[in-house]
Amino acid sequence: MTMTDGFVARSLDEVRFWSRIMKEHSLFLRLGFRCEDTQLINEANQFYSIFENIENRANAFTIGTDPQTIQRFNDEVRNAATYIWAFKRKVLGLILSCQLPGANNFPLLVDHVSREANYFRNRLTELNAGRLEPLPDAIIDENVFFLRIMADHAKFIGHLLDPSERKLVEQAENFSQEFDQLLFQARDMDSMRPQSQTGPLLDQFLDQNRVSVKSLRDFKKTARDLIDACRIKSIIHPLLADHVFREAERFLFIIDMFENSLTGKSVPAPQTMMEH
Numbered sequence: 001m002t003m004t005d006g007f008v009a010r011s012l013d014e015v016r017f018w019s020r021i022m023k024e025h026s027l028f029l030r031l032g033f034r035c036e037d038t039q040l041i042n043e044a045n046q047f048y049s050i051f052e053n054i055e056n057r058a059n060a061f062t063i064g065t066d067p068q069t070i071q072r073f074n075d076e077v078r079n080a081a082t083y084i085w086a087f088k089r090k091v092l093g094l095i096l097s098c099q100l101p102g103a104n105n106f107p108l109l110v111d112h113v114s115r116e117a118n119y120f121r122n123r124l125t126e127l128n129a130g131r132l133e134p135l136p137d138a139i140i141d142e143n144v145f146f147l148r149i150m151a152d153h154a155k156f157i158g159h160l161l162d163p164s165e166r167k168l169v170e171q172a173e174n175f176s177q178e179f180d181q182l183l184f185q186a187r188d189m190d191s192m193r194p195q196s197q198t199g200p201l202l203d204q205f206l207d208q209n210r211v212s213v214k215s216l217r218d219f220k221k222t223a224r225d226l227i228d229a230c231r232i233k234s235i236i237h238p239l240l241a242d243h244v245f246r247e248a249e250r251f252l253f254i255i256d257m258f259e260n261s262l263t264g265k266s267v268p269a270p271q272t273m274m275e276h
Ligand SMILES: [Fe+2]
Pocket: 021, 025, 113, 116, 243, 247
């Protein structure tokens, strides 16, 4: 089989980013379980260790590592992502059938983290198969995925802030509406393909999304800093605030990468981009 250019760099970039995310999901899920749900707490702790171990190994590999080693590693990580996806769906089932009354994870949050696990799994499958989507398809698919993720984040923030933080709750609700609207636009682009996949339309689509993602990213950064400094009332874990901020940064990085590919500019290596 043929390895695409930058296979090792791209694989490490995806695994380093998403394994940390999966590790943190395990922590958030665990915090939302009731004390008596010891079995679920144990399972969540096991996933935490699994993804912590994967993250450490991904950080130890370099771009000089043998591609075959990385390919085997990707397969292993893909399995772990499949298992955590199944765990998240099981938890969603328990919540929706009212078997965990009083637990503190929103169903939409559990669905959301399962979608992220599924995304991670698909990325690894694509990387190992050496077939990435053509650019115009990737632009639409990634935006449909991430706009929904951003819209969800705005909803979680709005619902986890103390209701007395009226001003911030209102801002979060505005972001929620804005991103729902952008998501509908993205789905329209999707249903109009391939005719919608012209250079100018895709370019404008990216520009418009970038503006909104930047302002949401800044809102999340502010929220994170306020939570860290204990200046606002909420039940948002500081790590969750940072987590959603990093996911917005990731989306911006992807938008910029697409923009550069569309305009033919060279794409900076992921490693250098991640240090910003
Ligand atoms: Fe996440």
